[in-house]
Amino acid sequence: MAFYTDLSDVYDALFPVSEAQKALFDRILSSGPVRRVADAGCGSGAQLLPFAQAGAECIGFDPDPALVALARKKLGRWPAARVEVGGFADTERLVQPPADLLLCLGNSLVHVPQEEAARFLRDACAVLSGGGRLLLQILNYDRLLLHGVTSLPLMTVADGAVEFRRGYAWEGPRKVRFRTALRVSTGGQPRIFHNDISLHPLYPDELWEMLSRAGFSDIRFTGDFAGSEFSPDSEALVSLVRKP
Incomplete structure (x- = not known):
C-alpha cells in the first residue's frame, strides 16, 4: 500500500506508542499469562515490542512490505517474534492458535469493507484461547x-x-x-x-453486533486507552473484549 510505504520513514515519529497505551499493555501483562500475542495491521511493530520484551511469542502482520521491514528490524532481537506480509484475511493462516492476545489498533480495521471486518473478527475469535482477548481501536465514526x-x-x-x-x-x-x-x-x-x-466506517452499534456475532463477550467501549467513558463526543473507540 503506497500510502504507508510513503509514511514508513516517519511512521514512529507520527504514531508513537502513547503513555496510556503502555500503561494498558502493562495491565494486560500483569493480569495473567500472555504467552502468545498477535498484531493484525502491526505497522512498525512498536505495539508488539513490550510483549516481545516480556518474553511472549509474537506474530505481527501488515499488508505493507515497507512497514513489515521496519517491524522486522525493530523486533529482530527477539527470536520468538516474527513479522509477515499479510492482511486481515490471513489471520487464521498466520496466527498459530491459541493466542492469548490479538491487537488491532490504529484505525486499521476500517481499511477493509465491513464484511471483511466481520470475517476478521470471527477469525480473531477462532485463533484466541479460551479467555483470550482482542484489543481493538478505531475512530468514533x-x-x-x-x-x-x-x-x-x-x-x-x-x-x-x-x-x-x-x-x-x-x-x-x-x-x-x-x-x-x-x-x-x-x-x-x-x-x-x-x-x-x-x-469503510464502522459505527459503535454495528461493531458491538459484529463482536457479539463473532463470539466475544464482556463487550465494553471506552473513549481512549486510559479507559475514559465512551460517549458520542469521544474521538476514539477502544475495546478490550474476551473470548469465553
Whole structure:
C-alpha cells in the first residue's frame, strides 16, 4: 500500500506508542499469562515490542512490505517474534492458535469493507484461547459522520519538519475517501507525498453486533486507552473484549 510505504520513514515519529497505551499493555501483562500475542495491521511493530520484551511469542502482520521491514528490524532481537506480509484475511493462516492476545489498533480495521471486518473478527475469535482477548481501536465514526468532519488535526513532528495533513471526503455513510498530504522538509528539498485511499466506517452499534456475532463477550467501549467513558463526543473507540 503506497500510502504507508510513503509514511514508513516517519511512521514512529507520527504514531508513537502513547503513555496510556503502555500503561494498558502493562495491565494486560500483569493480569495473567500472555504467552502468545498477535498484531493484525502491526505497522512498525512498536505495539508488539513490550510483549516481545516480556518474553511472549509474537506474530505481527501488515499488508505493507515497507512497514513489515521496519517491524522486522525493530523486533529482530527477539527470536520468538516474527513479522509477515499479510492482511486481515490471513489471520487464521498466520496466527498459530491459541493466542492469548490479538491487537488491532490504529484505525486499521476500517481499511477493509465491513464484511471483511466481520470475517476478521470471527477469525480473531477462532485463533484466541479460551479467555483470550482482542484489543481493538478505531475512530468514533458516529461523531465524524454526525458532525460532517472533513479534516483531522494537523500532525507535526521534528520541530515542524514533518507535517501530515488528513482529510475525509464522504461518499455516503459506508465509505469515505481518506486524503493525505505528507510534507517532509528534512535533508534538503522538501518532499510532498499525496495519497487517497478508501476507508469503510464502522459505527459503535454495528461493531458491538459484529463482536457479539463473532463470539466475544464482556463487550465494553471506552473513549481512549486510559479507559475514559465512551460517549458520542469521544474521538476514539477502544475495546478490550474476551473470548469465553
